[in-house]
Amino acid sequence: MLDNKASSEIRAAELWLDDTTTQARSIADLATYLGYSESHIRRHFLRCFGMGPARYRNTLRLERAASLLLRTPRRVIDIAESCGFRSHAIFSRAFHHHFGTSPTRFRRRHGRPTILPKASHLDVRVTTCPTISLWSIRHYGYPAPQSLPHLWERHRSHHAWGKRPLLDGIALLLPDDPAITPRHRQRIDIGFQGTTAWPPSPYHRRLTCPKTLAASLTFDDLSLLPSLHAYLLDHWLPDQSLDYTAAPARVIRDEWHQRFELLLPLGQGST
Numbered sequence: 001m002l003d004n005k006a007s008s009e010i011r012a013a014e015l016w017l018d019d020t021t022t023q024a025r026s027i028a029d030l031a032t033y034l035g036y037s038e039s040h041i042r043r044h045f046l047r048c049f050g051m052g053p054a055r056y057r058n059t060l061r062l063e064r065a066a067s068l069l070l071r072t073p074r075r076v077i078d079i080a081e082s083c084g085f086r087s088h089a090i091f092s093r094a095f096h097h098h099f100g101t102s103p104t105r106f107r108r109r110h111g112r113p114t115i116l117p118k119a120s121h122l123d124v125r126v127t128t129c130p131t132i133s134l135w136s137i138r139h140y141g142y143p144a145p146q147s148l149p150h151l152w153e154r155h156r157s158h159h160a161w162g163k164r165p166l167l168d169g170i171a172l173l174l175p176d177d178p179a180i181t182p183r184h185r186q187r188i189d190i191g192f193q194g195t196t197a198w199p200p201s202p203y204h205r206r207l208t209c210p211k212t213l214a215a216s217l218t219f220d221d222l223s224l225l226p227s228l229h230a231y232l233l234d235h236w237l238p239d240q241s242l243d244y245t246a247a248p249a250r251v252i253r254d255e256w257h258q259r260f261e262l263l264l265p266l267g268q269g270s271t
Contacts, residue, residue, distance in 0.1 A: 008202040009034055010048050011138060013041055015205060017057040018175070021064070022084035027053055049140075049185075061085065062098045064246055067177035069107045071237060071244040076103045122217060122228075124236050129214040129250065129263045134171060134191030134207045142178075142186035145223040151190070152222055152253075172251040173209070178230055189248070209250060213242070214263040222260060225251060232264045243267030 016030055030053060031038045045053045065083040068074060074082075080091035080103075095103050143151055152170065173189035191207060215236060217228050229249055237244055247265035254261060 007044070007048075009036065010044050011203060013045055013053060014049070014056070014140075015138065017053055018060060021057055021061050022082070024084075058094060059098065062095055063177065063180045065091070065095065065103070066099065066106065066180045067246050068244070069103055070110055070177075070179065071233065071246075076107075079103070122231060122236075124232065125216045126242070126266070127214060127216045127263075129209075129212050129216075129265070131211045132171060132191075132193055132209045132250070132252075134173075134189075134193055134209070135204045136173065136189040136191035136207045137201070137203045137205075139188045139190060140185070142183045142188065142226070145226050148225055149222045151188075170253055172225075173207070173248040174229060174251070175248040177233065177246070178226065179233065209248075212245075212247065212265040213268065214250070214265050215240075215242075216264075217262045218254075218259050219262065220259055222251075225260075225262065228262055229264075232262070237264070240266075 013030060013034060016033055027038055027041065031041055034041065042052050045051075045056065049056055051059070061083045065079050065085075068079045068082070069076070072079075076091075077088045080088055083091075085091035085094065092102055095101075095106070099106055101109065139151070152172070171191045171193060173191060174186075175189065176186045178186065189207065215232055217232065219225075219228060232249075233244075243266060245265050245267050249265070250263040252261045252263065253259075
């Protein structure tokens, strides 16, 4: 287990909230799903994440909306609806309360960063990323860059796997936008690729990442991941006609060449 403060049921609650951000589901539904009382969930969720489950889910919705405002030209109402808000007015009030400004002013104030000339040597390819199937465990709080390799290797040899020959490789998924979500709340899904139906531990869940078009960067040093992820989002993406989907970025290790590949999912965009 990566961080001891999140029990298996609270992890399950956080994942359920993440998976249902666009749905009209209540905390009572969450309590029924977990088999606990609402007060029990609220108390333990507040202790772990510093806010109640309803506020947490609303925060996820608003941060996704802010990312889409920052990185796409989509209409505000379309972003609001895609993030689970029933009307423009409800979205605007919630956004202003959270960020201290309206969605339109937020977009205008932050704009889209310009290309950095010094980073132009990075070789970004647009490629097709195949479907991958993972057993994943979620880590809460983005670690310091220098500790990322240790985090990777720690779960590469996780004791819950025993001696079963299950692993085809390992992957990281980055669900949060580093320009929007504070580092202490950024999440990392550490996934082991494979097709077995055997769950490694109560903290793991099954994930399938669909086939997608993606921007690809290869690199040798895992500690470079935060800066490379920010580069793709802030300095490569604004110059492209491809759509930003806000889907989690993927990191795959090439075992043969001992390199990593960072993949940022994209849509087809405008032509």
